[in-house]
Amino acid sequence: MAIVTSCASTHPTTRTATTSFGKLRFIGEQIIPHNMPFMGAVTGGLSGIDYDASRQQYYLICDDRSELAPARFYTAKLYFSGQSFDSVRFTGMTTLLRQNGNPYPGAKVNPALTPDPEALRYNAKKNCLVWSSEGERIVNTKDTILTNPGVYEISLDGHYRDSFALPSQFRMQATDNGPRRNGAFEGLGFTPDYRYTFVSLEEPRYEDGPRADVGDTTALTRVIKYDNRNLQPIAQYAYRLEPVAFPPKPANAFKVNGISDILVLSDHQLLAIERSFSTGVKDCTIKVFLVDLHHATDISGVNSLKTATGIKTVTKSLLFDFASLGKYIDNIEGVTFGPVLPNGHQSLVFVADNNFSAAEESQFFVFELIP
Structure with missing residues (x-):
């Protein structure tokens, strides 16, 4: 369990576009106690992580939809070396505020204004944070609630x-168009020079085809590229998802595979986490891919990937499969570079969202990146 502090010989790093990826070496894991009290709220739902080298601290967004406490993010310190991961210490909690300065309401107060926080990054150039919400899409005989996904600078x-x-392709609609519920803006990141922001859609839009399935490699989702000078989109790319890893039990139960986060390496290279879950299978299947956008088609003007021809998707190669650790792996939804290790190699930190469930775990994993 991770609540005590300890010193570690790591030091801050600045990002460069030349990080080379050879393999990952596992250093250690820490688990936050379920619903650990902190500053009048509870910890959990850790859906995104980023490292601020100037303050030597981490930002962690919580996907609590203003139900247990107002929508928020945490700050934390992680203590590790090249040999061990000693502890995690939460240091602060900050409420996400709407444009009018008020906290976001929960679904019982105003579901149309309730956010679904999923990703968070620190922009060192602007000294600000950027976070994403998946929005909401509830369409049934009782009610229709449509809240667009969004990316916000705070x-x-x-x-x-x-x-x-x-x-416009990412606006929520009552018909089978646009993003699916809980399948929208799950990951984001900046290029090392902070010129561009990339935002990843977790699952395919309705027009782009069916969701991922067991044994099916046809599911296509999207990555959006933004210009940070005006916060306008300038390109989109098609990303082919892996199949769902295991059949659910029973066969008609919930299953999913999608992009749970991205880490931007350069103007055309990303690290992407694909997270597969099937009902009846305790572990999540977490795979980390190196992604290259260099020869991919800009699909900004393509409304349906189902019917489009001649589209070149991004290319990707498997960097790491968490199953190789031989231990329980939960719902990993965040990744960031941490500080440089004493041997000069980069550290990489992952965090898992426990969905505030006692059956799941708020896990932190630390790796050494070996060129």
């Missing part, structure tokens, strides 16, 4: 500063 104290322009 100050370090949680105040709204600006929002990224939303392409």
Whole structure:
């Protein structure tokens, strides 16, 4: 369990576009106690992580939809070396604020204004944070609630500063068009020079085809590229998802595979986490891919990938399969570079969202990146 502090010989790093990926070496894991109390709330739902080298601290967004406490993010310290991962210490909690300066309401108060926080990054050039919400899509005989996904720029104290322009393809609709519920803006990241932001869609839009399935390699989702000078989209790319890893039990139960986060390496290279879950299978299947956009088609003007021809998807290669650790792996939804290790190699930190469930775990994993 991870609540005590300890010193470690790591030091801050600045990002470069030349990080080379050979393999990952596992250093250690820490688990936060279920519903650990902190500053009047509970910890959990850790859906995104980023490292601030200047302050030597991590930002962690929580996907609590203002139900247990107002929508928020945490700050934390992680203590590890090249040989061991000693502990995690939460240091602060900040409420996400709407444009009017008020906290976001929960679904029982106003479901149309309730966010679904999923990703968070620190922009060192602007000294601000950027976070994403998946929005909401509830369409049934009782009600229709449509809240668009979004990407927002905020100050370090949680105040709204600006929002990224939303392409029309990603607006929520009551018909089978646009993003699926809980399948929208799950990951984001900046290029090392902070010129561009990439935002990943977790699952295919309705027009782009069916969701991932067992033994099916046809599911296509999207990655959006933004210009940070004006927060306008400038390109989109098609990303082919892996099949769902295991059949659910029973066969008609819930299953999913999608992009749970991205880490941007350069103007055309990403690290992508694919997270597969099937009902009746305790572990999640987590695979990390190196992704290259260099020869991919800009599909900004393509409304349906089902019917489009001549589209070149991004290319990807498997970097790491968490199953190789031989231990229980939960719902990993966040990744960041940490500090440089004493041997000069880069560290890589992953975090898992426990969905505030006692049956799941808020896990932190630390790796050494060996060129």
